[in-house]
Amino acid sequence: MWPDVLLLMQLYWRLDRRDVTRVRGWRRVGMIVGLIAFVFIGAFSAAAGYGLSFLTRPESPVQLAPGTVPGILLTLVLFGVLFTGLNQAMRALFLSGDLDQLVVAPIQTRAIMIAKLLSRLPGNIALLLIMAVPAFVAYGIGVGAGVIYYLLGLLLLLLAPLFGLAIGTLISMLLVRWLPVNRLNEMLTATYALLGIFIAILAQLPRFFFVNEETSIQTLEAAGEMITRVQSLPLPTLLAGRGLMAIDAFQFDGPGLLGVLAYLLLTLGFFLAVVFGGERMYLSGWLKAQSAGSKRRGLEERDNVFGGRSLAVALGIKDWLLRVRDPRQLVTLLGGSFIAIFVSALALFNSNGGQGSLLDFSVSGELQAPGGWAALTAAFQPGVIMSAWSLFAAYVMLSTPAQGALPLERQSFSLLKAAPLRPAEVWRAKTWSVALPAGVVFGLILTVARFVFPFSLVWMPYALIVGVLMTIALVMLSVSVGFRFANLDWKDPRRMTTSGGGWVGLLLTLVYGVPAIIVAVAPFALAQLWPQWGVLLGLAGITVLALGTWFWARQMARWAERSWELLPA
Amino acid sequence: MTQPVLEANHLSRTFGDFVAVDDVTFSLQPGEIVGFLGPNGAGKTTTIKMLTGLLGPSAGSARVAGHDIVTEPLEAKARIGYVPDTPNLYGKLKASEYLRFVGQLYKVPPARVEERMRPMLDMFDLTDVAGNYLDTFSHGMQQKVAITGAFLHDPQIVFMDEPTVGLDPRSARLIKDLMIRNRDRGRTIFFSTHILEIAQTMCDRVIIINKGRIVADARVDDLRAMRGEQTLEDIFLELTGGMDVDDMVKELGDVA
DSSP: OHHHHHHHHHHHHHHHHHHHHTOOHHHHHHHHHHHHHHHHHHHHHHHHHHHHHGGGSTTOSSOOOTTHHHHHHHHHHHHHHHHHHHHHHHHHHTSOTTHHHHHHSSSOHHHHHHHHHHTTHHHHHHHHHHHTHHHHHHHHHHHTOOHHHHHHHHHHHHHHHHHHHHHHHHHHHHHTTTSOHHHHHHHHHHHHHHHHHHHHHHTTTHHHHOSSHHHHHHHHHHHHHHHHHHTTSOOHHHHHHHHHHHHHTTOOOHHHHHHHHHHHIIIIIHHHHHHHHOHHHHHHHHHHHHTOOOOOOOOOGGGOOSTTOOHHHHHHHHHHHHHHHSHHHHHHHHHHHHHHHHHHHHHHHSOSTTSOOHHHHHHHTTTOOSGGGGGTTGGGSHHHHHHHHHHHHHHHHHHHHHHTTTGGGGGGHHHHHHSSOOHHHHHHHHHHHHHHHHHHHHHHHHHHHHHHSOOOSTTHHHHHHHHHHHHHHHHHHHHHHHHHTBOTTOSSGGGSBOTHHHHHHHHHHHHHHHHHHHHHHHHHHHHHHOGGGHHHHHHHHHHHHHHHHHHHHHHHHHHHHHHHHHSOO | OOOOSEEEEEEEEEETTEEEEEEEEEEEOTTOEEEEEOOTTSSHHHHHHHHTTSSOOSEEEEEETTEETTTSHHHHHTTEEEEOSSOOOOTTSBHHHHHHHHHHHTTOOHHHHHHHHHHHHHHTTOGGGTTSBGGGSOHHHHHHHHHHHHHTTOOSEEEEESTTTTOOHHHHHHHHHHHHHHHHTTOEEEEEOSOHHHHHHHOSEEEEEETTEEEEEEEHHHHHHHTTSOOHHHHHHHHTTOTTHHHHHHHHHHHO
16 A cells, blocks of 8 residues: 555645646745745744743743743644645545545555645645644744654644644545535635734724724733643643653653644544545545436526527626625635725724824824815825825735636637637726626715715715716726736636736736826815816816726727637537 | 528638638538538538637628627627537536536526526536536546536527537437437537437538538438438538548558
8 A cells, every 4th residue: 555655645745846846937936935934924923932931940930841842832833734635635625626636546546645735744744844833843942942842843743734734635535526626615614804804804803902002012911821720631632742841851741742643643643543534534534535426407487587688688697696606716705896895995094003094194184285275185185185095995906816817718719719708808808897786886985974974965976976977997907907817717816816806907007006096186176276167177176087088998808809819629 | 481590691711821721611500400510620510600709700701690790799608508419517616516506607596597507417427426526527428528518598599510520329318319309499409420220310400511621511301312312421421521431441451
């Protein structure tokens, strides 16, 4: 069995290595940026580990036992691998394309299972080396730990992924019995996207707890108390941390030693039990996955959502059906918008660092310059800030579906290309199918914002018109970027465009956005000086912006048409 | 003589230095089934993609019912039905939704879509699953939906790239019947296949392409008569440089 395991693992590692070494162009730039980010994460982790070592010193206001921090670290790592393990086990064991070939080959199923699971280890270990090991090592330096701390501690840390993979294997072997594999794949991607959103929102929590010096001290005290309480919990990971420090100090600590043993059983022991005991379950799960079917549903009149409508409407309905029926896309759509609204609203409404929010400043008039200078600070009036926020929220909410409008076709693009349609017709249909909801969302947010946060209604119609115009222009831009950088082979909805799309999209947003904002705000700003010309200035602003947007639309449509011919069908 | 439904004039397509299709010329008449044969990589799919407007030619032109596929694409495409080699359908649409959407693309009145869709779904045993999402369908079922979609607007010519791959014998037979019925109604079927028995029994005419060039274009009976009543398989192997296959098979037998 082991030669087969080794052979397969070599193959998977080689394939993984090629995925990294063969990256070219923008992806390579992205990878370098990612590596730099990892260096910062590692440095932050080390600083946190070293800082925590001060809590074990007598002069610290919160007293922690030396084993508490390694114990908490092991607990967090096991918690983390629990989330990643299910994804990795499911993809490796049931969603990889080579299973048909391997299952019929004269190889023990157990060998396939072990090789597939162990091949996921290098990625896990790399993550641990970046996120957890620096904190662990720095903490050891801080408390003056000996060699055994590092050796045994690193072993315990590096065994952690086995726990996640073992739990993930068990759960995935059960799940494939009830759900078709492609549905599971979608749900898994959606779940992890949701998890990412949840983490992004969690990352905003410090804004609430570290508002000023007083609340910061209260938060730190509460955290200290919580850690003191946690360290006495009988968790195997916490006890393992305690045992680790005791062994390093050549002391006997019965519960600590038991903790280390329990940790080894949880990770290595559990993993071995699953791979050596779960062979039949894996094979039967795989066979079940091959025969999963669904309830038969016949021809129904209510499915006739396209009949008699225009081509543009039919294309729009089809696109939205594809989006809302795919949980991955739905989460990407809702998640992005939720984060955008939540984070930007926090920045606007919530006081930041105890200095007051942007809106507080705006309402208090502190941001308004006196006399003729008022024109220059007009952009900081509450109505303008709320309009900008509504535009931002609406655009972020719908920019992902806009950019994915053409890539949504995937390989079915050949159907559109072979049909008697002009590329411009498709571009228009796809643009309006997103631009209309985006315009409505912008209007709704601005209207609701007006009730929550009152501002002058005099310029509201103007704000609505220029906001809708700008929303439409930005949606056009995103749809065209999707035409030019479409990835028609996508499997993950976050990869619907090729890597250059994001950068070009950002650049074009600036090319249109900066002049458009100036044109949109200028009439309002000038009206501060000459209020009697307000209506005329507003009309002039709308006219100039409408003309600019029309010109922009033509350019975007032409660009999309040229891209159409380049797309493979 | 009636106007050809398809005329390919000196069509060529290069990818960098590689010449995939080299100066291909032929025409198709209404009411004929034409098999497009050739070894793997001979240029069949590239030719079909150029004829359907999916790929622009590097040189030459193609006309469908008198309309140039490059300069009058809408008029030409409205007369074409296309079944790709792999049925890439929208997985999150139901089969019936997909077909109604295709009807919209080809501007077929809704009542007409229902009228044409239902018998074909019945014929392919798909009526009971027409309300299911396409990503729950097997390859063969998806292929049948794609074929139904290609015939929905009653095109003058249908291009089919390997239409019987992945189909059970009953479905393959149904597709053959569908092709014959449409031929008898004056429609033209142009399909590529590797199964020479199908070509021999079904086609009025075969076009054989090898290394991007057409090496034969004749009625099956004429071709056989010209080649001393050889089977289509022998003719194919001879024209595409595969006559050494017998020797290879023998050699493999010796090794085994």
